[in-house]
Amino acid sequence: MAFSIPSFGKLFAAPAQSAVGIDIGTSSIKVVQLRRDKGRVVLETYGAIALGPYAGMEVGRATALPAEKVAEALKDVMREANVTTADCALSIPYASSLVSVITLPASLEKQLAQVMPLEARKYIPVPISEVLLDWFVISGGGKSASPNDKMEVLLVAIHNDTIAKFRSIASTAGLNVAFFEIEVFSTARAALDHGIAPVAVVDMGAATTKFYVVERGVIHESHIISRGSQDATLAAARALNTTVADAEQKKRKLGFQGDATIQGAVALSQSLQLTLSSLFSELGRTITAYETSHNQPLGAVVLTGGGATIKGMKEFAQKSIATEVRIADPFAKTQAPAFLEEILKEAGPEFCVAVGLALRRLQENG
Numbered sequence: 001m002a003f004s005i006p007s008f009g010k011l012f013a014a015p016a017q018s019a020v021g022i023d024i025g026t027s028s029i030k031v032v033q034l035r036r037d038k039g040r041v042v043l044e045t046y047g048a049i050a051l052g053p054y055a056g057m058e059v060g061r062a063t064a065l066p067a068e069k070v071a072e073a074l075k076d077v078m079r080e081a082n083v084t085t086a087d088c089a090l091s092i093p094y095a096s097s098l099v100s101v102i103t104l105p106a107s108l109e110k111q112l113a114q115v116m117p118l119e120a121r122k123y124i125p126v127p128i129s130e131v132l133l134d135w136f137v138i139s140g141g142g143k144s145a146s147p148n149d150k151m152e153v154l155l156v157a158i159h160n161d162t163i164a165k166f167r168s169i170a171s172t173a174g175l176n177v178a179f180f181e182i183e184v185f186s187t188a189r190a191a192l193d194h195g196i197a198p199v200a201v202v203d204m205g206a207a208t209t210k211f212y213v214v215e216r217g218v219i220h221e222s223h224i225i226s227r228g229s230q231d232a233t234l235a236a237a238r239a240l241n242t243t244v245a246d247a248e249q250k251k252r253k254l255g256f257q258g259d260a261t262i263q264g265a266v267a268l269s270q271s272l273q274l275t276l277s278s279l280f281s282e283l284g285r286t287i288t289a290y291e292t293s294h295n296q297p298l299g300a301v302v303l304t305g306g307g308a309t310i311k312g313m314k315e316f317a318q319k320s321i322a323t324e325v326r327i328a329d330p331f332a333k334t335q336a337p338a339f340l341e342e343i344l345k346e347a348g349p350e351f352c353v354a355v356g357l358a359l360r361r362l363q364e365n366g
């Protein structure tokens with residue numbers, strides 16, 4: 001798949017042998033270090049750390065921490081995971097970015113540096129001086145454009161404050177940032193194959209669920225549902241009459257299993273079904289609406305994010321969604337010891353963004 005997505009703040013072009021992808025989510029930080037070895041990509045280490053405890057909250061909860069606290073957690077997880085390189089790539093939350101596809105006369109291709117800041121004003125609600133802009137011609141570019149030819153340009157804008165915050169986190173943690181990338185592009189690289197049909201990606205985070213339709217590396221549609229995996233935990237805590245921390249633990253351990261011999265497992269499963277069924281019905285409707293309006297079926301629905309790792313998730317989701325549901329398996333794109341295979345498959349959805357970042361960092365020096 002050709003991912004020619006704009007990059008931000010590229011600092012150096014020296015080849016990276018090892019690189020670490022860093023995904024700073026609202027509920028946890030994920031790191032994945034990969035190494036290039038004779039054309040193969042080898043998994044060196046990976047790890048995650050919950051941000052809740054740094055904010056006086058439970059594991060699994062969404063937080064809004066200042067940069068210093070995030071940097072502290074980042075240093076902790078890098079130490080625990082034994083990350084050995086300072087060469088990193090960082091994700092930018094989708095919610096902090098603006099991505100649009102703009103149609104322009106193809107003859108303007110050479111003048112995009114002048115044209116795009118002007119065009120961007122139509123799409124960006126803040127002054128252009130406050131954002132970092134980048135763009136990439138998706139289709140219709142090329143030298144032999146006649147006056148009526150059109151091209152599609154992907155425009156990406158990120159607020160300067162967001163970049164500054166992430167830069168400060170990285171420098172406090174002693175890292176060199178090779179580039180920033182909006183999380184959805186990292187996910188697509190790590191979780192999708194070379195299929196032709198458009199695919200829906202559902203990133204199940206702590207406080208929100210992000211929905212994107214991706215076709216050949218281009219995002220066609222996206223939206224954020226303001227319900228996430230932490231809502232399932234909070235509801236389970238009420239249903240089981242237990243603490244949030246205990247409900248979170250049970251959710252991770254038992255999931256949808258509903259094993260009658262384990263205390264609370266049936267009630268937990270029922271509670272999860274109750275909270276998540278409305279989310280999946282909504283997703284099912286969104287998918288049908290997309291397919292109808294575009295007159296094209298989606299190839300698959302790929303579930304990613306920590307929330308997708310709940311045991312039994314695939315079967316449960318499939319009940320509400322007619323399209324084939326898959327669980328993202330980003331580590332399949334890396335070489336790892338065979339004994340880790342099962343563990344990596346289970347943990348995979350949580351690490352999609354981090355894997356995608358590290359993959360690109362190794363590829364771009366290839």
Ligand SMILES: Nc1ncnc2c1ncn2[C@@H]1O[C@H](COP(=O)(O)OP(=O)(O)OP(=O)(O)O)[C@@H](O)[C@H]1O
Binds near residue numbers: 060308
């Ligand atoms: N092993 C697991 N089993 C079940 N649920 C899990 C597991 N690990 C994490 N989760 C759930 O996943 C959620 C966090 O997912 P993720 O780490 O993808 O979110 P995030 O990246 O921090 O959030 P966002 O992308 O919205 O900023 C938490 O609510 C947590 O309960």
Ligand SMILES: [Mg+2]
Binds near residue numbers: 025026205305
């Ligand atoms: Mg996330």
